[in-house]
Amino acid sequence: MKLNETPAAKRMSENEIQNAASMQGTRPDAEGLRVAFGLHRGSFHLRAAFAAPSGITALLGPSGAGKSLTLQAIAGLARISHGVISLNGVALVDTTQGAMVPARERRIGYVPQSYALFPHLTVAQNIAYGLPPGQGGYHYHLQGWLNPGMRERRVQRIAELLEFVRLPGFEGRRPAQLSGGEAQRVALARALAAQPAALLMDEPLSALDAPTREAIRDDLRAIITASGIPTLLVTHDLSEARALADRLVALCAGRVVAQGPLGATLASPPTTTAARLFGWENILPIRSTEPGGAYTTRVILADGQALILPQAQASAANERLALALRAERLELRASADAEKVFSVQKGLELYGRVRRATDAGAYYRVRVALGTRGTQESATEEKGACVTALCSPREWLALGIASGAPVSIMIPHDAARLVIVDDR
Amino acid sequence: MKADARESRRFIMPEMGALTLGLLAALALAYLAAPLVNLLFVEPWRDVPATLGDPLAIGALETSLESATISTVIIALGAIPLAYVLARWRFPLRWLVTLLVYIPLVFPAVVSGIIQLLLYGPYGPIGSFFAAQGNELDTTFTGVVLAQTFVAAPFAIVAARAAFEAVPTATEAVATTLGASRWRIFWTISLPQASGGVIAGLILTWLRALGEFGATAVLAYHPYTLPVYIYVQLTGEGTPAALPLALFSLAASVVAIGLAQLATTHSHIPGASVPDTTGRRP
Numbered sequence: 001m002k003l004n005e006t007p008a009a010k011r012m013s014e015n016e017i018q019n020a021a022s023m024q025g026t027r028p029d030a031e032g033l034r035v036a037f038g039l040h041r042g043s044f045h046l047r048a049a050f051a052a053p054s055g056i057t058a059l060l061g062p063s064g065a066g067k068s069l070t071l072q073a074i075a076g077l078a079r080i081s082h083g084v085i086s087l088n089g090v091a092l093v094d095t096t097q098g099a100m101v102p103a104r105e106r107r108i109g110y111v112p113q114s115y116a117l118f119p120h121l122t123v124a125q126n127i128a129y130g131l132p133p134g135q136g137g138y139h140y141h142l143q144g145w146l147n148p149g150m151r152e153r154r155v156q157r158i159a160e161l162l163e164f165v166r167l168p169g170f171e172g173r174r175p176a177q178l179s180g181g182e183a184q185r186v187a188l189a190r191a192l193a194a195q196p197a198a199l200l201m202d203e204p205l206s207a208l209d210a211p212t213r214e215a216i217r218d219d220l221r222a223i224i225t226a227s228g229i230p231t232l233l234v235t236h237d238l239s240e241a242r243a244l245a246d247r248l249v250a251l252c253a254g255r256v257v258a259q260g261p262l263g264a265t266l267a268s269p270p271t272t273t274a275a276r277l278f279g280w281e282n283i284l285p286i287r288s289t290e291p292g293g294a295y296t297t298r299v300i301l302a303d304g305q306a307l308i309l310p311q312a313q314a315s316a317a318n319e320r321l322a323l324a325l326r327a328e329r330l331e332l333r334a335s336a337d338a339e340k341v342f343s344v345q346k347g348l349e350l351y352g353r354v355r356r357a358t359d360a361g362a363y364y365r366v367r368v369a370l371g372t373r374g375t376q377e378s379a380t381e382e383k384g385a386c387v388t389a390l391c392s393p394r395e396w397l398a399l400g401i402a403s404g405a406p407v408s409i410m411i412p413h414d415a416a417r418l419v420i421v422d423d424r
Numbered sequence: 425m426k427a428d429a430r431e432s433r434r435f436i437m438p439e440m441g442a443l444t445l446g447l448l449a450a451l452a453l454a455y456l457a458a459p460l461v462n463l464l465f466v467e468p469w470r471d472v473p474a475t476l477g478d479p480l481a482i483g484a485l486e487t488s489l490e491s492a493t494i495s496t497v498i499i500a501l502g503a504i505p506l507a508y509v510l511a512r513w514r515f516p517l518r519w520l521v522t523l524l525v526y527i528p529l530v531f532p533a534v535v536s537g538i539i540q541l542l543l544y545g546p547y548g549p550i551g552s553f554f555a556a557q558g559n560e561l562d563t564t565f566t567g568v569v570l571a572q573t574f575v576a577a578p579f580a581i582v583a584a585r586a587a588f589e590a591v592p593t594a595t596e597a598v599a600t601t602l603g604a605s606r607w608r609i610f611w612t613i614s615l616p617q618a619s620g621g622v623i624a625g626l627i628l629t630w631l632r633a634l635g636e637f638g639a640t641a642v643l644a645y646h647p648y649t650l651p652v653y654i655y656v657q658l659t660g661e662g663t664p665a666a667l668p669l670a671l672f673s674l675a676a677s678v679v680a681i682g683l684a685q686l687a688t689t690h691s692h693i694p695g696a697s698v699p700d701t702t703g704r705r706p
Contacts, residue, residue: 072597075597076600077600103601104600104601104602104604104605106601107603108601109601110597110598112594112597112598114592114594116594116595116597116598117595118595118599118613118617119595119617120616120617120619129599129602129604129612130603187598190598190602191598191601193602194601196601
C-alpha cells in the first residue's frame, strides 16, 4: 500500500470538497450514494470520489486498493479525514459543515466478506435483529408480550424476507448449518430487514467455491435488483463486476481511476492501471504521437510501426502515453495473406513473429514479438515489445503456422486505446 | 483391499519425537496426580464423619462458600466490562491498565494481603473511616470478601478479555449498521459469543477465591475460611485434623473444574458461521 505522491497531493483540495458539497446542493434529489472523501490509515491514503446511483455499482480494484475501507467509511465504521458522503441528497458526513451521522442511524445495509452472521442466533433471530421496532425488532420480547399482533407481524416479515432471498423455511437453522451461499443470502436478508436506503456488499462471492459462485451470481443480481436498493459492491474480480453490476468504479492504490456505466467504462480505460484492471492485456510503450486530423491520432510504437487511432489526443503534454490492446479482440493472419489496403479500411494492423502459442483449453494464447516485416527480423525476437492475442482453437489451427512465422495482427477500432501511463 | 486393511492394522513404531513428548506429558501428569492419589491412601477416613460434625469446620466451609460466591459476583460486575473495554477500546495508557490487572497474579498472596491491610486496616485511609463508625473492614466477613476479590479478579479479567477478543469484530460492525446501540450490541452480540470463556473464567475465579489463603490470613484471619481453618488445624493439632477438611476443598474444586470444562466446550465457537474464505483480503 504505497503511493508515490507528494504530501501536498495526498490531501484532497478544499475545492474538490466544495464541488462535492455544491453537487449536493444543486441536486437535492440526487439518488443513491455520492462520496468525495479522504481517509488515512497509517501510510495508506485513500481518496474516493464517485457516485453510486440506483442499480448495482461495482467497486473494482486489486488487493490493497482501499475498497473495503471505502465501504467501511460509507457505513460509518471508519472515520474519514475530510470530505462528504451523502445518501439520497442528505449528507451523512460533511467535514466542511462538521456534520456526522453515526453508523447506527445511517440506514445503510452492510454485508461483510465473512457475512458475519451471529453464530449464537438462529436464522430467524439473525434476520429479526435488524427489523424495525414496529415489525418486532428490538425490544420484541417486551412488546411482543404486550402486543400479540407483533409476534405474527414478526414471523410473517421474516418469512417474507427468507422467501425473497429464496431460502423459504430456513427460520430455525443455525448459521453453522448453512452452506456459504445460504449464509450469504441470510446475511443479505438480515441487511434488507432493516429497510436500508443503500446496500454495501464486500466481496459477496469470494468466500464461495467456483461452481457455487457461478450458480449464485444471477440469483444475487436478481435479488438485489428486485429490492430496488442502490447497491455498492466491492470486488477484485472483473468477471464478477461484469456479471453483477450496472456501473463501475475502478479503484487503484487509493484513487478512483475510472467510473461510469459498466460497458462504456470497460471500453475506455483512461490509464494503464485502469486498462490492466479492465483486462486489457497488452500495454505497449510508444515512441511518439502526433495529431492525425480532428479525431485521429498517429501513434508510433517503439519499434517504428505506426497506427492511426480513431481517438483525439487529449492528454496533457507532460503525460506519457501507452497503447492498450484487448487480447481477446485481436485477430491473427499469416503475414503472406495480409493485404495492406484491406486492413487499413477495416481497422489497424501490426506485424510481428509468433514467439510462442500456449493451449489454454478454451483458447490459444499466442505471443507475438513485434517487428516490421522484412526488417529487424531477429533483432526484436527477445527484447522487443510483445503482443498477446487470444485465438479460438479453430482459428489458430486454421492459421496453420508455427513459432517464428511472420503474422499480422488485425486490431478492431474499439480494441485499441491510448492510455496515460500512471505506473511503471 | 484386504492387504491394505492388514497393513493399516499393523503396529507402527511411533517416531522418537512423539515418544519423547508423550513421556514428558506422562511425567507431568504423574507429578500432579501423585499427591492426590497418596491422599486417598493416607486419608483418615474414619475421622471424616466426626469432622462433618465439627461446628467450626462447617462454619469455615460456609464462610468460604459464601464469601467466594459474593466475591465472584462482585468480580463479574466489574471484570466483564473491564475485560470488554480492554479487548475492544483503544485508549491511552491501555498498557498500564493491563499491567495493573496482572499485578495480583504476580504478587505473593501475602503481599496482596499486606497492601490491602494498609488501605482497609484500622489505620488505613479507608479502613479508619469505617472503623470510626464501628464497622471494621479487617477481621470481618467483609475483609474476607475484599481479600478474595482482589486476588481472584485477574482470572476473570484475563479469561473474559481473551473471549471478547475472539468475537469477530465484523458481527459487531454489522449489528451497528442494523441500528443497534453499543449497549445492545454488548448484551446481544458480544457477550453471548464470549459467554463460554467468560463463564469458564468466573468458575476459575470462584475456585481461586475459595482456595484463597495468603491475603485472607493477613487481612481477615477471622472469621475462619476453610483454608485458614485447615492451616489452624494443621499448626494446632497436626495433619490428621487437617486432612478431612482437605477433602471438602478437593470436592468443591473437582465439581467446579468440571463445570468450567462444560462451559468452554459448549460455547459458541467464534467464527464457526464463517465459511472457509479463500484468504484473499481486499
